[in-house]
Amino acid sequence: MSSVSRPAVKLGDDVLQDWKQIGRGGFGAVYCARQKDWCFDVAIKMLHTHNSDQLWKEAQAMTRACSPFVLRVFGVYRGIPPGSSRHECEGIVTEYMKRGTLESLLERLAGPPPWPLAFRLAQQLALGMNFLHTLSPPLLHRDLKPSNVLLDDHLDAKLADFGLSRVTNSHLNSSGTTTEDQAGTLVFTPPEAFDLSYKPVRAYDIYSYGIVIWSVFTGKKPYSGAMTSLVHLRVPLGDRPPTDEVDHSKADGLxxxxxxxxxxxxxDPDKRPSFGDCLEVTDGVDPRDEAAIRRAVDQVLSKLDSEMVPSCDIAHCHSTMKEDLHKKGPVDGVKLTKPLSIEEKAKFVDNHRANLIQKVSMVMAITERLGEMVHPETYSKIQANITDQDKLRVLYSTTLHSGGLRVKAAFYDALETHEPDLLADWASRLG
Known part of the structure; x- marks a missing residue:
């Protein structure tokens, strides 16, 4: 029996219904389901492994971290998700965060949030991390990045994914080279952690926080377009995201x-501030004008919701695309005067490989949409690349190359969902 203590509340298939997959990563998959007795939705995170110790370590860490700025854990799941061919599996059951992640928010805004909201996000992240670091014993997150910051209905931030977390008095094995200790996202990893003998301390999370708030205030991904090997080489030499992209004249406090x-x-890790020091700064710039914050939140929610109204949905875009093609004629032997067949979708994906690799920007969202069609190892390889072009090249050379017509058609359908403007623009230039 595992020595890891487990949360007491257990949930099975008898109390969960209306399952749908909402995300996946190198760790496994995340589902949303309705808890019938509680009458609200929950999220269930499950690993791609039969060894559940890592899952329970994460659940235990998150249960300890009971804070308004940390994702709440309700219990653990054991069962077989609908549509899964796997044997019985286990997962962590948490609150469901309808608004997704900070990463998805920045992608959809294509820039930084309004400044009152950006300041509040920086403050809430510092509050959450300070809480973790002041526990006894202190808890490290060790994977702080925008995709591990979830947003509730009011766009308040909560820390999630403690899969890499450790208490600070933990030790690496004698080689210091376990898979878990080497994991994480490169661009948010401090330079000293590239040393295989590195033992994590609080300064690790502080570094990641600095990179994350750069992303919040610029709306961009750090080192976008740079090769992974170059980032690995240059960060220890002192390269960082360009600070001139944060225009401090835009708002007081920037x-x-x-x-x-x-x-x-x-x-130098010793020169980095503590999160208590960070809070002294964020407290000074966090806007106290609640009306300004509400306006900023309403502005962002209005934009997010407007992308989902029927007049702008995918069916409308696709209908317009078909009308244009009907007028202008065929391309590559494919006519869109009627819904595309599986064969036609696959042909489009094959014939436009080069252009798609150059222009598709929502690669991870599309990969997640493909679900179990993408092998976990392939997903990890895609995620490890920094540029969208490299990510899509991996997807083409693996899943799309070997998956056949059905997978290529599913990829085309994912393009319709996540890149409708790209397909509509393509259609408008054909003929």
């Missing part, structure tokens, strides 16, 4: 937060 992020990603 100058102070710009200085804070530079302190957080200092090459």
């Amino acid at each position: 100058s102070d937060l710009k200085k804070l992020m530079v302190r957080c990603w200092d090459r």
